Amino acid sequence: MLSTLYALMFYAATVLIVVGVGAKIRKYALTPAPLKIPTTPAPVTETGVVLRMLREVLFFESLYKSNKWIWAFGWIFHMALWLIVIRHLRYTIPGTTPALLNFLQPFGKYAGFAMVLGLAGLWARRFLVDRVRYISNPSDHLILALLVAIGLSGLSMKYVAHTDVIAVKAFMSGLWTFQINTLPTDPLILIHLTLVLMLMIVFPISKLLHAPGVFFSPTRNQVDNPREKRHLAPWAAELEK
Amino acid sequence: MADGDTQVPILDDPLQVPCIKPGAMEGLQPFLASPEHQEALGFPGELVPDWKEKALAKMAELAEKNRAFQVYLDICVKCGACTDKCHYFLGTADPKNMPVARQDLLRSVYRRYFTFAGKYFPWLVGARDLTEDVLKEWYSYYHQCSECRRCSVFCPYGIDTAEITMAARDILDAVGMGQKYSNEIIGKVHAVGNNLGLNPKALAATLEGLEEDIEDDTGVSVRLPIDEKGADILLVTPSADFFAEPHIEGLIGYAKVFHQAGVSWTLSSYASEAANFGLFIGNYENMRLVSQRIRKAAKDLGVKRIIFGECGHAWRVAYSFLNTLAGPWDFLDPNYPVPQHILEFTWNEIQKGTLKLDKSKNDHMTITFHDSCNVARGSRMGDMPGGQFEIPRNVIKAVCNNYVDMDRDTIYESTLCCGGGGGLLTDDLMDLRIKGASPRMAALREVTENDGVTHMAAICAICKTQFSKVMPKYGYDMDQIVSVHQLVSNAIILDGQETDDAES
Ligand code: SF4
Numbered sequence: 067m068l069s070t071l072y073a074l075m076f077y078a079a080t081v082l083i084v085v086g087v088g089a090k091i092r093k094y095a096l097t098p099a100p101l102k103i104p105t106t107p108a109p110v111t112e113t114g115v116v117l118r119m120l121r122e123v124l125f126f127e128s129l130y131k132s133n134k135w136i137w138a139f140g141w142i143f144h145m146a147l148w149l150i151v152i153r154h155l156r157y158t159i160p161g162t163t164p165a166l167l168n169f170l171q172p173f174g175k176y177a178g179f180a181m182v183l184g185l186a187g188l189w190a191r192r193f194l195v196d197r198v199r200y201i202s203n204p205s206d207h208l209i210l211a212l213l214v215a216i217g218l219s220g221l222s223m224k225y226v227a228h229t230d231v232i233a234v235k236a237f238m239s240g241l242w243t244f245q246i247n248t249l250p251t252d253p254l255i256l257i258h259l260t261l262v263l264m265l266m267i268v269f270p271i272s273k274l275l276h277a278p279g280v281f282f283s284p285t286r287n288q289v290d291n292p293r294e295k296r297h298l299a300p301w302a303a304e305l306e307k
Numbered sequence: 308m309a310d311g312d313t314q315v316p317i318l319d320d321p322l323q324v325p326c327i328k329p330g331a332m333e334g335l336q337p338f339l340a341s342p343e344h345q346e347a348l349g350f351p352g353e354l355v356p357d358w359k360e361k362a363l364a365k366m367a368e369l370a371e372k373n374r375a376f377q378v379y380l381d382i383c384v385k386c387g388a389c390t391d392k393c394h395y396f397l398g399t400a401d402p403k404n405m406p407v408a409r410q411d412l413l414r415s416v417y418r419r420y421f422t423f424a425g426k427y428f429p430w431l432v433g434a435r436d437l438t439e440d441v442l443k444e445w446y447s448y449y450h451q452c453s454e455c456r457r458c459s460v461f462c463p464y465g466i467d468t469a470e471i472t473m474a475a476r477d478i479l480d481a482v483g484m485g486q487k488y489s490n491e492i493i494g495k496v497h498a499v500g501n502n503l504g505l506n507p508k509a510l511a512a513t514l515e516g517l518e519e520d521i522e523d524d525t526g527v528s529v530r531l532p533i534d535e536k537g538a539d540i541l542l543v544t545p546s547a548d549f550f551a552e553p554h555i556e557g558l559i560g561y562a563k564v565f566h567q568a569g570v571s572w573t574l575s576s577y578a579s580e581a582a583n584f585g586l587f588i589g590n591y592e593n594m595r596l597v598s599q600r601i602r603k604a605a606k607d608l609g610v611k612r613i614i615f616g617e618c619g620h621a622w623r624v625a626y627s628f629l630n631t632l633a634g635p636w637d638f639l640d641p642n643y644p645v646p647q648h649i650l651e652f653t654w655n656e657i658q659k660g661t662l663k664l665d666k667s668k669n670d671h672m673t674i675t676f677h678d679s680c681n682v683a684r685g686s687r688m689g690d691m692p693g694g695q696f697e698i699p700r701n702v703i704k705a706v707c708n709n710y711v712d713m714d715r716d717t718i719y720e721s722t723l724c725c726g727g728g729g730g731l732l733t734d735d736l737m738d739l740r741i742k743g744a745s746p747r748m749a750a751l752r753e754v755t756e757n758d759g760v761t762h763m764a765a766i767c768a769i770c771k772t773q774f775s776k777v778m779p780k781y782g783y784d785m786d787q788i789v790s791v792h793q794l795v796s797n798a799i800i801l802d803g804q805e806t807d808d809a810e811s
Pocket residue numbers: 382383384385386387388389390406407461462463464465466
């Protein structure tokens with residue numbers, strides 16, 4: 067019964083996140099940027115733009131220039147999150163775990179601490195820095211609370227009260243083929259999964275959209291070549307008729 | 308507000324971050340445009356009765372038409388990285404002058420009406436209803452942003468508050484709340500061709516006077532032609548170059564460079580304005596109309612190239628937008644970029660060796676260079692990234708012996724706005740202008756004290772006017788701001804020029 071409920075919730079949340087984020091991406095992609103507005107230092111080639119974007123999403127280049135504290139906490143949190151997500155694939159992929167995941171496993175295990183530490187730093191700034199306190203809304207605190215809770219519940223299962231990971235793996239990987247296997251019922255795993263479900267649901271309706279959104283930011287994704295190449299939005303072309 | 312009651316903020320460090328003072332600049336607002344000025348631009352004369360519906364409809368339209376608006380309203384994570392990057396926040400401490408907070412004034416409304424979270428859980432995400440007070444708040448704080456884009460450089464997603472400010476002003480115009488300063492000026496350009504409303508006759512007389520001045524000074528007859536058909540180059544320059552100091556010295560500099568380079572050039576009375584205030588009010592149609600004048604002038608005069616004079620926002624519109632707004636330029640000489648900056652031209656001539664320069668003519672000065680915000684962050688010069696920083700410095704160093712840069716965090720792409728850009732260069736905002744200049748003034752004071760800098764050079768008509776007004780508040784003289792081409796003009800030795808000292 068409980069397993070079925072969770073399975074259904076996972077399906078629903080997956081549909082929501084895929085459809086929701088997909089719709090947003092579609093919207094961003096279809097909305098024209100009427101003018102060339104890349105911000106300096108703007109690359110003059112497509113390749114340059116790709117490299118700029120990579121530096122932004124891998125190293126948070128602009129944030130580094132901007133504020134070392136936010137950069138350090140933010141970067142640690144995001145990179146740890148990636149490691150953790152990748153590590154968690156072992157619980158969702160059916161069959162034997164690929165070698166790459168086994169290789170990452172030892173790093174992934176400690177990434178949970180790094181993630182919580184990074185989040186704690188970011189959260190502390192929301193209380194301690196008057197400027198950041200001023201701009202924070204309840205939702206900004208809640209999203210941090212949600213992520214911290216996901217991290218702590220996960221860490222507890224790893225280091226305090228183990229859950230039956232074999233059973234969890236059977237449950238999660240069964241979802242791919244619409245098989246509902248039995249999910250362990252200890253509170254930690256249920257809390258952990260519920261929180262993750264919540265995260266998936268709020269993704270398309272919250273600031274988490276920054277993840278796909280950054281790729282559509284005209285100040286970062288445009289090539290600096292306005293004199294060489296005429297740029298014209300479809301609606302602006304209408305004005306010329 | 309009269310400038311007498313402004314507290315001039317003296318910062319120890321140019322980027323010193325204040326503790327927030329909520330409400331510090333509340334209620335400050337520039338004069339509203341009169342119905343006549345509004346209507347000339349195609350906007351309603353005064354606040355329309357159904358302003359709320361109109362404003363929301365305009366907001367929806369902008370979200371459809373402008374990706375930046377749509378994406379930036381969604382993706383800010385409130386990380387706070389931009390909070391200490393705005394010179395108006397550094398100078399006023401008003402938290403609503405923090406870039407993210409400035410965006411939030413509009414984002415809160417956008418969320419309320421256009422997003423799921425804001426519709427159903429407004430308190431959670433800081434969404435709020437659009438009320439008349441909100442509209443007034445917009446009018447106030449979106450006229451405390453110079454659209455300088457410094458915040459965009461430092462945001463991890465490149466969120467450009469200037470885009471939001473422009474959108475907000477476009478919405479305000481659409482409901483009948485335009486700003487007098489910008490809209491009156493745009494009206495003059497539509498009617499006469501320049502911001503000052505100088506008619507062709509007055510313009511020609513001014514230029515004649517300048518020709519006489521140059522001849523008196525140098526003994527050489529240097530021309531400042533206007534409306535000359537068949538000239539190779541159309542020079543489009545800010546109209547402040549025709550009458551204001553130190554702008555006019557820059558114009559004399561361009562004329563001398565053209566003269567010495569031996570090219571034929573002309574100004575146009577129809578397009579006698581480089582600045583395009585359509586940018587400031589975020590209105591594509593008006594910006595396009597102003598740009599189209601340049602196209603028409605270029606066609607009518609049959610020129611082969613277009614060169615822009617020293618002007619910051621003008622160069623952004625010229626470099627980044629002109630091809631979009633008034634192109635394609637296939638009727639001009641394809642061997643030259645369209646448009647070119649006067650500094651690109653001058654730097655070329657210097658490299659070719661066509662200009663005879665005597666650097667010692669500028670020895671009474673030690674120069675520093677103020678990168679104008681929109682040149683630095685919204686455009687480029689030359690064919691290399693960063694040319695907009697190197698070329699002006701190269702030219703200055705070619706004509707001056709003493710040059711020093713200010714604090715690296717306040718120049719190049721991190722440059723600070725002069726405090727008067729983006730449609731704020733009006734006396735009714737003097738208080739804000741003085742405060743907004745304080746970070747730049749602190750950086751200047753550092754090099755004055757440490758390196759004996761005496762003058763600051765700029766390549767923007769707004770910067771020059773703003774600094775000549777506010778530098779006296781910070782203990783400088785108004786003539787300590789100079790045009791880059793003024794320095795060129797000082798150093799250039801024209802063929803046949805009478806010189807008074809032996810070594811030159
Ligand atoms: S730096 Fe960018 S994401 Fe961070 S608060 Fe400012 S606008 Fe938002």
